[in-house]
Amino acid sequence: MNKEYLVFIDSGVGGISTLAVLLKQNKFNVLYFADNKYAPYGNLSRKQIQNRLKTIISRLKTNIKPFGFVFACNTATTSSISFIRKNFPGEIFIGTEPAVNLVFKLGYKKPLLIATPQTIKQIKSRKTLFCLSLESFAKNIESFMTNKTVYNSYKILKDILYIKRHVKGCDSLILGCTHYALIKPIIEKHIQIPMLDGNNGVAREISRKFGSKAKPNTNKASVQFIFSKDSAPLKEIYKKILNQILANQINLC
Numbered sequence: 251m252n253k254e255y256l257v258f259i260d261s262g263v264g265g266i267s268t269l270a271v272l273l274k275q276n277k278f279n280v281l282y283f284a285d286n287k288y289a290p291y292g293n294l295s296r297k298q299i300q301n302r303l304k305t306i307i308s309r310l311k312t313n314i315k316p317f318g319f320v321f322a323c324n325t326a327t328t329s330s331i332s333f334i335r336k337n338f339p340g341e342i343f344i345g346t347e348p349a350v351n352l353v354f355k356l357g358y359k360k361p362l363l364i365a366t367p368q369t370i371k372q373i374k375s376r377k378t379l380f381c382l383s384l385e386s387f388a389k390n391i392e393s394f395m396t397n398k399t400v401y402n403s404y405k406i407l408k409d410i411l412y413i414k415r416h417v418k419g420c421d422s423l424i425l426g427c428t429h430y431a432l433i434k435p436i437i438e439k440h441i442q443i444p445m446l447d448g449n450n451g452v453a454r455e456i457s458r459k460f461g462s463k464a465k466p467n468t469n470k471a472s473v474q475f476i477f478s479k480d481s482a483p484l485k486e487i488y489k490k491i492l493n494q495i496l497a498n499q500i501n502l503c
């Protein structure tokens with residue numbers, strides 16, 4: 251591989267929501283690593299996630315020498331980014347995080363943060379921040395996005411109705427997992443409340459840090475998907491999801 255790569259890491263499909271926002275601003279050569287063998291990250295311990303990310307980064311660093319890494323995963327960022335930065339001082343890591351500061355800056359008073367159990371553990375408690383830890387929502391979204399059966403649709407609908415019960419009395423909803431951002435249009439059909447995620451902020455930061463590595467806008471971005479297990483059917487599915495978002499067939503804004 252002689253290209254210069256920006257590496258995206260998530261446990262699965264969620265990071266595509268971050269990647270799509272970035273590619274609408276700037277084109278890069280991206281290598282997207284989906285760690286589906288260890289998914290969902292949100293139900294692992296902090297130490298397990300840290301060790302796993304350390305292994306992935308050591309391997310990718312040796313094999314492809316990326317110019318930067320993006321944790322397109324709130325769970326990876328909140329549990330591990332400081333640890334990883336300490337272990338790889340020569341590398342640049344940017345990570346997506348729940349948009350907690352942004353939501354208060356925008357003047358909302360009673361936001362509800364929904365995220366994986368591990369992310370919720372890492373978020374410093376603030377008096378007016380309500381948190382809802384969701385055990386299997388990310389996993390159910392992964393199944394739904396990669397295989398739209400009636401049963402998989404039913405499972406995400408059940409999760410959304412559970413969130414709806416808890417959001418009563420709140421004035422906004424923070425989507426604290428990149429998987430959730432991917433089905434924002436579906437959540438919005440059932441819950442009418444302002445929703446925020448960290449994807450725009452992280453895309454801006456990537457463009458600021460790595461702008462010089464961006465390809466001219468006339469060129470197409472090149473994105474390669476790699477997986478830690480069963481990559482054959484998933485590669486095409488992930489590509490299709492990214493292209494649908496880029497073509498505005500799925501609207502995440």
Ligand code: DGL
Nearest residue numbers: 264290291292324325428
């Ligand atoms: N997409 C991820 C996040 O933003 C992780 C989901 C999971 O593997 O639990 O937290």
